[in-house]
Amino acid sequence: MSVRRRRLTAVGIAAALAVTTAACAQSDRGSDSNSNANTTQDTGNAGAAGESGPAGTPAAGSGAAGSGAAGSGAAGGAAPSGSGGAAAPADIPANADLNATFTFAAAGAPEMFDPLYGTDGETFRPARMMFEGLVRSKPGTADLEPQLAESYTSSPDGLTWTFKIRKGVTFSDGTPLNAEAVCYNLDRMYSQTGAGAVQAEYWSSNMGGFKGQKDSAGKEVPSIYKSCKADGDNAVITINRFTSKFPAILSLPSYSIQSPTALKKYKANDVKQSGEAFTYPAYATAHPTGTGPMLFQAYDRTNGTITLVRNEKYWGPKATVAKLVFKIIPDETARKQALQAGTIQGYDLPNPADWDSLKESANLLIRPAFNIMYLGFDFKNNKALQDLKVRQAIAYALNREDFVASQLPEGAEVAQEWYPKTVDGWTPDVQQYPYDPEKAKQLLAEAGQQNLTLNFWWPTEVTRPYMPNPKDVFTSFSQDLEAVGIKLNVTSKPWNGGYLDGVTARKPDLFLLGWTGDYNTPDNFIGSFFSSESNDFATFETPWGKTFDQEIADADSIPDKAKRDAAYVALNKKIMSEYMPGVPISSSPPALVVAKNVSGIVPSPLTDEDYTHAIITKG
Amino acid sequence: MLRYIVRRLAQLVVVLLILSLLLFFWLRLLPGGPDSAICGERCTPEQRTALRSAMGLDQPIWTQYLKYLGRIVQGDFGTSGFVEPGVPALEVFWHRLPATIELTIAALIFALVLAIPLGYFAARRKGSLLDSTGVVVSLLGVAVPVFFLAYLLKFVFAVKLHWLPDSGRQGDINATRVTGFFVLDGLITREWDAAWDALKHLILPAIALGFIPFAVIFRITRGSVIDVQNEDYVRTAESKGLTTSVIRRRHILRNAMLPVVTVTGLQVGALLAGAVLTETVFAYPGLGQATQIAFQNRDYAMLQILVLASAVTYMLVNLVVDLSYALIDPRIRTR
Numbered sequence: 001m002s003v004r005r006r007r008l009t010a011v012g013i014a015a016a017l018a019v020t021t022a023a024c025a026q027s028d029r030g031s032d033s034n035s036n037a038n039t040t041q042d043t044g045n046a047g048a049a050g051e052s053g054p055a056g057t058p059a060a061g062s063g064a065a066g067s068g069a070a071g072s073g074a075a076g077g078a079a080p081s082g083s084g085g086a087a088a089p090a091d092i093p094a095n096a097d098l099n100a101t102f103t104f105a106a107a108g109a110p111e112m113f114d115p116l117y118g119t120d121g122e123t124f125r126p127a128r129m130m131f132e133g134l135v136r137s138k139p140g141t142a143d144l145e146p147q148l149a150e151s152y153t154s155s156p157d158g159l160t161w162t163f164k165i166r167k168g169v170t171f172s173d174g175t176p177l178n179a180e181a182v183c184y185n186l187d188r189m190y191s192q193t194g195a196g197a198v199q200a201e202y203w204s205s206n207m208g209g210f211k212g213q214k215d216s217a218g219k220e221v222p223s224i225y226k227s228c229k230a231d232g233d234n235a236v237i238t239i240n241r242f243t244s245k246f247p248a249i250l251s252l253p254s255y256s257i258q259s260p261t262a263l264k265k266y267k268a269n270d271v272k273q274s275g276e277a278f279t280y281p282a283y284a285t286a287h288p289t290g291t292g293p294m295l296f297q298a299y300d301r302t303n304g305t306i307t308l309v310r311n312e313k314y315w316g317p318k319a320t321v322a323k324l325v326f327k328i329i330p331d332e333t334a335r336k337q338a339l340q341a342g343t344i345q346g347y348d349l350p351n352p353a354d355w356d357s358l359k360e361s362a363n364l365l366i367r368p369a370f371n372i373m374y375l376g377f378d379f380k381n382n383k384a385l386q387d388l389k390v391r392q393a394i395a396y397a398l399n400r401e402d403f404v405a406s407q408l409p410e411g412a413e414v415a416q417e418w419y420p421k422t423v424d425g426w427t428p429d430v431q432q433y434p435y436d437p438e439k440a441k442q443l444l445a446e447a448g449q450q451n452l453t454l455n456f457w458w459p460t461e462v463t464r465p466y467m468p469n470p471k472d473v474f475t476s477f478s479q480d481l482e483a484v485g486i487k488l489n490v491t492s493k494p495w496n497g498g499y500l501d502g503v504t505a506r507k508p509d510l511f512l513l514g515w516t517g518d519y520n521t522p523d524n525f526i527g528s529f530f531s532s533e534s535n536d537f538a539t540f541e542t543p544w545g546k547t548f549d550q551e552i553a554d555a556d557s558i559p560d561k562a563k564r565d566a567a568y569v570a571l572n573k574k575i576m577s578e579y580m581p582g583v584p585i586s587s588s589p590p591a592l593v594v595a596k597n598v599s600g601i602v603p604s605p606l607t608d609e610d611y612t613h614a615i616i617t618k619g
Numbered sequence: 620m621l622r623y624i625v626r627r628l629a630q631l632v633v634v635l636l637i638l639s640l641l642l643f644f645w646l647r648l649l650p651g652g653p654d655s656a657i658c659g660e661r662c663t664p665e666q667r668t669a670l671r672s673a674m675g676l677d678q679p680i681w682t683q684y685l686k687y688l689g690r691i692v693q694g695d696f697g698t699s700g701f702v703e704p705g706v707p708a709l710e711v712f713w714h715r716l717p718a719t720i721e722l723t724i725a726a727l728i729f730a731l732v733l734a735i736p737l738g739y740f741a742a743r744r745k746g747s748l749l750d751s752t753g754v755v756v757s758l759l760g761v762a763v764p765v766f767f768l769a770y771l772l773k774f775v776f777a778v779k780l781h782w783l784p785d786s787g788r789q790g791d792i793n794a795t796r797v798t799g800f801f802v803l804d805g806l807i808t809r810e811w812d813a814a815w816d817a818l819k820h821l822i823l824p825a826i827a828l829g830f831i832p833f834a835v836i837f838r839i840t841r842g843s844v845i846d847v848q849n850e851d852y853v854r855t856a857e858s859k860g861l862t863t864s865v866i867r868r869r870h871i872l873r874n875a876m877l878p879v880v881t882v883t884g885l886q887v888g889a890l891l892a893g894a895v896l897t898e899t900v901f902a903y904p905g906l907g908q909a910t911q912i913a914f915q916n917r918d919y920a921m922l923q924i925l926v927l928a929s930a931v932t933y934m935l936v937n938l939v940v941d942l943s944y945a946l947i948d949p950r951i952r953t954r
Contacts, residue, residue: 109701109704205661273674277698277920279698302715327902328902328904330899330902330908330912334786343784500660513660
């Protein structure tokens with residue numbers, strides 16, 4: 001007995017020692033939150049427009065053959081009527097417990113339960129179980145398919161989109177889903193004002209302005225959205241300009257279709273600013289009403305749990321879990337121990353350092369990588385960086401291959417350009433920057449910058465899906481840069497404690513950041529990085545910044561998918577050979593982990609997993 | 620006595636006003652802000668500007684302070700942005716307070732019930748096995764960091780042995796909420812399973828949190844009893860032929876308790892600090908966990924209320940300790 005106790009204690013001490021370091025590095029809400037992505041992708045291969053429906057488009061003949069009708073921004077096509085909607089559960093084994101509760105750890109509290117105002121993953125995770133959109137991403141992919149729409153078609157110019165609304169679907173308050181309800185939702189989103197407009201961040205990021213919104217100069221803020229009209233079973237959405245992002249945008253959880261009756265009854269738009277935060281109406285805190293497989297039951301703030309129950313009237317395959325509980329456990333080590341103790345059956349974004357041990361004791365679900373980490377340059381303060389040779393020298397100086405192999409989880413790849421391979425327009429035919437310190441020194445000498453000093457910033461107190469351990473990244477690359485003679489002034493700051501502010505204020509010359517894709521369009525990556533006039537790289541301070549911005553906008557506005565992809569290929573080549581606003585480092589697959597007796601969850605590149613059809617086996 | 624209490628409470632108000640001013644400016648001078656925490660890397664600079672403007676963070680800091688004071692006068696302590704987004708900070712404070720009080724009481728009970736008797740008997744049998752063991756354990760208690768002990772206890776008793784829960788205040792159980800004190804609620808509503816479940820959730824965090832106070836109180840009790848039992852008045856009492864129990868109760872324990880009460884009061888303050896780590900490790904949704912989340916995400920409204928509340932607690936506990944001297948030591952009462 002005493003021997004056994006001693007051994008347990010020893011094991012315990014060893015384990016506690018192992019977690020000591022992690023204890024202080026709190027897994028912040030931010031660390032998980034912004035992986036929220038939910039995206040959709042233009043598959044581009046769902047069959048030519050002509051095959052799948054009323055083409056009304058020269059697409060097939062104009063090189064768009066093979067462009068995805070189901071995909072976003074493939075104008076003039078029709079999406080195949082999707083099996084869409086709810087995923088049919090995989091073969092349900094005999095020992096599956098269909099009355100089970102699936103408890104998943106959340107890293108933080110949700111903001112509320114109205115996805116329109118959601119900005120983080122902890123808000124979107126429960127929302128995805130209760131709400132559905134017109135379209136969604138196919139399980140396990142970033143490809144688009146219909147969901148509450150049975151199918152959809154677009155006009156040749158890509159400005160008018162007709163969504164045939166699925167019949168027989170009701171909201172959880174018993175009211176029917178129809179084209180009027182869909183248009184009510186889109187008009188509601190577009191009509192946000194005041195605090196609601198500030199909080200509806202995924203509208204402003206993707207659609208642009210709100211109805212009647214003016215900027216500080218009094219100019220109207222342009223919006224992609226124009227109108228939505230109910231026409232029988234169809235909701236006809238008109239947009240102001242063609243963008244490759246539409247209709248992929250509609251797969252984001254913020255664009256979920258909610259019950260108009262409940263929205264009105266519980267004053268869903270009544271968001272108010274209060275001090276440095278926002279307050280939400282009863283709809284968002286206690287009465288979220290969607291069409292999804294789960295219903296909201298309770299948010300027990302005193303116990304830190306959110307409980308959803310099976311929607312027995314769900315239009316698709318019923319949930320295979322009776323109850324879904326999100327238990328708030330902010331500390332990552334505590335989440336891991338809760339899984340080991342059996343208190344929870346899953347959690348998101350386990351530390352890659354734990355992957356091997358988790359593979360033995362649980363099911364580790366590795367997602368396809370859909371993110372990018374980069375070393376950004378800021379052109380404003382250090383004029384040396386305006387010389388292309390200096391920027392290329394930095395790229396040659398970084399041993400990205402070794403870093404990815406030794407520091408990132410399995411499946412990670414060196415990034416050759418500014419978005420992952422699976423996104424349209426990616427090409428291997430860009431200028432390559434293999435590790436070559438001699439070439440780096442030579443370029444620095446040619447630029448007359450042998451005594452170059454750079455301000456290098458890196459973040460602490462954070463992990464991101466694309467950057468599991470910022471210190472490792474900094475350590476590797478600072479050594480590489482110093483090895484070619486570049487002197488570094490190093491600044492490290494907490495992510496929410498000055499790092500992001502510093503980058504936005506353009507204090508660093510070099511900084512580490514990244515992005516998890518929302519849907520499969522190049523614009524979601526490079527448009528987000530470089531299109532704003534005050535972007536982090538200060539590209540508008542360079543002679544080529546405006547041209548670069550225009551090239552991004554031009555590519556996004558080409559309705560013909562093949563031509564658009566070609567434009568992005570050309571742009572990617574130019575970015576990597578002429579612009580080099582930074583060095584893309586890697587795409588890294590994040591993971592989630594569930595208990596051994598849990599199956600049926602398909603890891604999504606967009607963190608868009610469906611827990612409602614998880615299979616929990618007894619015994 | 621009453622005048623003394625009123626004077627002390629008046630001091631408390633002044634201290635709070637000064638503290639609120641310092642706190643307001645200190646928080647806003649910290650790098651980062653709630654807009655960074657909300658935006659992460661995803662906001663465009665324009666969105667960030669709009670957010671800062673909507674939150675009033677673009678206004679001069681004195682304007683912000685005056686607005687803040689104006690809201691406080693109306694009883695509005697702001698809204699939590701992260702701990703429980705969208706909920707008034709005061710409401711978050713009140714519904715998390717029972718959790719932390721419940722945990723603190725459990726930790727104090729653990730510390731006092733063990734430390735005072737053990738400290739007393741260790742002193743009475745100085746040099747015995749009990750004494751030596753007690754001294755070593757108490758040394759460990761003050762040397763081992765709270766979070767280390769918390770992870771260790773959890774690993775052994777929750778993860779490996781599955782004897783006790785690892786996190787939270789209650790499992791997936793139908794429980795009626797009445798006071799917010801889960802154990803008490805279970806007893807009031809006669810939901811025995813809920814009360815038992817809540818109690819099981821308290822055991823490990825209470826031990827982790829109460830271990831330092833246990834160690835400190837044990838050492839003070841032991842030292843104090845050793846000092847007191849060698850005092851002349853104890854020898855006089857013995858020579859008068861008083862019974863051992865009378866000597867223990869009236870002459871040793873009572874006199875030895877003065878420093879113990881002082882230290883216990885100070886330890887209540889230490890418990891609040893320890894609760895930040897303990898509640899984080901055990902995912903226990905109390906004020907300690909709220910403090911950690913609020914600081915990390917610059918939840919100004921919550922931080923303001925949490926720091927002010929802990930200042931009030933410290934000062935009230937000190938007041939109670941001072942008053943308790945009068946109860947224990949009649950010489951102070953007469954002064």
